Amino acid sequence: MLRRLIFALLSTHLALPVQASLKDLSHCDPLKKDAHCPPDPALASKITFDFTKSTWGDQFTSFWTVDSSTSQDKRQLILNDTDGKGAAFTIWQDGQAPTLTSNKYMLFGKVRVQAQAAKGPGLITAIVLKSDSGDEIDWELLGAFENQAQTNYFFDGEPLFNTYNTTYRLDTSSFASAHTYGIDWTPTYINFSIDNVVRKSWRIGDNAIPAYKWPQTPMQVKLGIWSVSNGSDPGTVVWAGGLPDWSGRDAEKNPYRAYFKTLELEDYAGGCNETQKGAEIEYLYNERTNGWQNIQVKGCVKRTTPGAYPPPLPSSSIGSQPSHPSSSSPGPTDASGAPSQTGEQNPNESESSGDDSDSAALPNGRPSSPLGAVIFLLWLLSI
Incomplete structure (x- = not known):
């Protein structure tokens, strides 16, 4: 009975979320x-x-891998006829989780994604950076809560909820139109931005997190939507705002949809700013790898120090195959090939425009619980 009461307390009041449940490909750790x-x-x-402008074809699949369920039923991922909203990630029954995973990896860099979240209890629209070893950085948009977005971070597959799970208020609905969600990831800081305004900065060593728990292994980009179910952890169901209502829904009639409009991605390549001409750039590990400094960048001639980020890299657009980096290159381009100007805040500038001032507890009243309380409750569960 005591265990049940404590578990109910954890589920209802702490409501700690679990790792984003986008579908994973099978990778070697x-x-x-x-x-x-x-x-x-x-x-x-x-x-x-x-x-x-995306369509199914070689250009799309050269950059993205689609989960097997969606490959077999492409109604879960609609790439055209969406009135300019972008790719429609669509679900209408339990167990579906259409997911795109980039075929290539980044070792530090920038990500900007325009996304319009799916609306409905139990639905999660996710933007995820994830490594083969379990490092992960997330944006999660909960379909039960209209004016908020969440970030999270995992090291080696372990969540650090009480330290780095943060909720941000949105001035306008995440369902009605697309917002731009950004991640700037370096060896010393992670910046999260919404509509090109930095809302939170995490720096290595903050909150007594040791440096070795900083996410620092090459990551793929994952985009998708998933849902909780009757088999989900009760605390996760509470966090997600309840279970989805599947009644009266099918692929054509009133399915749940999230839209992804654009992706801007820059790989800092572990600090590499000069490569061998024509070389295929790869990240290699060995038995001595215990951090980003030990990850070899095959094909790299010169690597910068962390303080020199970002190195110059070439750019491409509209999902074309990326070219190899060189010591000098033009800036990013938009879909038409013209230089783009994002107007973003420099990640090394003051954080006064965002930081914690707009962080808020979930609308369901979940408290920000101290780590000690969680450890104590988990200890009671083991008695």
């Missing part, structure tokens, strides 16, 4: 002893992907 994983292909460039 390169940091496990004797894993002998193959190299990860590096993006090593800047790229702009316009989902409003």
